[in-house]
Amino acid sequence: MLNFGTATIDTISDLDRFALPIDLLFPGRKIETLEPHRADLAPYHVDFDAGEILLGVHSHLVRIGGRTILIDTCVGEHKPRPRRPDWDQRASSGYLERLARAGLRPEDIDIVMCTHLHTDHVGWNTQLVDGRWVPTFPNARYLIGRAEFDHWQARELESPGVHNHGCFNDSVLPIIEAGLADFVEDGFDIGGGLSLTALPGHTPGQLGLCLCHGTQxxxxxxxxxxxxxxxxxxxxxxxxxxxxxxxxxTRLKLYDRLADTGNLLIPAHLRHFSAMRIEGSGSGFVPGFVT
Ligand SMILES: [Zn+2]
Structure with missing residues (x-):
């Protein structure tokens, strides 16, 4: 757990380790290019022998002012994902048990923030109960980017069920139908020093969350x-x-904004560490890991 101002930040893991061959994640890139940074990247972020980039699939849990905010809901269970064997029809992932170890039941979550609508970020939005997909967090408002939703809804209308491993139908629509979704945009103020910021490029409507405490x-x-x-x-x-x-x-703008400020960057798939600081180095950047 990380303390930040009056907030606490927990990482709730769903799948770790999630290994992708470098060419699958970064087309045309070579593991040898990373060799000068081996001391920082091995063993948690790069498997140099296997030529793999190592990710975790995590939620982040922010508790501030008596509220709990769960950021992204990972892969989930029992979902048909035949193109990705380590996601397909998962069971016994231990995710809800890890949430319980952080002191929370699903009913305790006040806000679920969907940064974007890729399969590995919306899975636990729903769970299978009596053959139906129902919201896992029944008392939460689920915040979904308006631009992100509109984009994937339009794609679904063009060709239903083929995008993002079919997660729109089993992990997004049931939330809308249950009346638990609030559509949000860049700049939306969640309260408690939390606000949303547009981070387009990975998906058209990706939103990040900025937690402010004084100048930090x-x-x-x-x-x-x-x-x-x-x-x-x-x-x-x-x-x-x-x-x-x-x-x-978008990434370069983030680094320019954060470099040498001491502010924390918390990527969804960061393994082993709680956060990174960005440090300027010549014309580039290096990560400073925060436990
Ligand atoms: Zn992802």
Whole structure:
């Protein structure tokens, strides 16, 4: 657990470790390019022998002012994801048990923030009960970006069920139908020093959360940064970014804004550490890991 001002931040893991061959995540990129940074990137973020980038699939839990905010809900259970074996029809993931160890039942979550609507960020939005997908967090308001929702809804109308492993139907629509969704935009004020900030490029409507305490900030940046690898290599866009050039631009703006401020960057897939600080180094950047 990380203390930040009057808030606490917990990482609730759903799947760790999640290994992707470097060419699958970063097309055309080579593991040898990262060799100069081996001491920082191994063993948690890069498996140099296997040529893999190592990610975790996590939620972040913010408690502030008596409220609980769960940021992103990972892969979930029992969902048909046949194109990704380690996501497909999962069971016994231990996710809700880890939430319980942090002192919370699903009923205790006040806000679920969906940074974007990719499969590995909305899975626990719902769970299977008596053959139906029902909201896992029945007392929460689920915040969903308006631009993000409109984008994926339009794609679903064009070709139903094929995008994002089908998660729109089993993990997003049931929340809308249950009346638990609030559509939000860049700048939305959640209260308690938390507000939303647009981070487009990975998806058209991706939103990050900025937690402010005085002059200090912690920025939950979702998939604007997948891995510390992209601190050394900001121009490495992932295969899963809808607009790679914009994703790079957004990432560089983040680094420029955060560099040498001491502020915290909290990517959704960061393993082992709670956060990173961004430090300027010559014309580039290096990560400073926060336990
Ligand atoms: Zn992701």
């Amino acid at each position: 900030q912690a920025l939950f940046c979702a998939d604007a940064v997948h891995s510390p690898v992209q601190v050394y290599q900001p121009e490495w866009a992932s295969r899963f970014c809808s607009d790679p050039a914009m994703a790079v631009e």
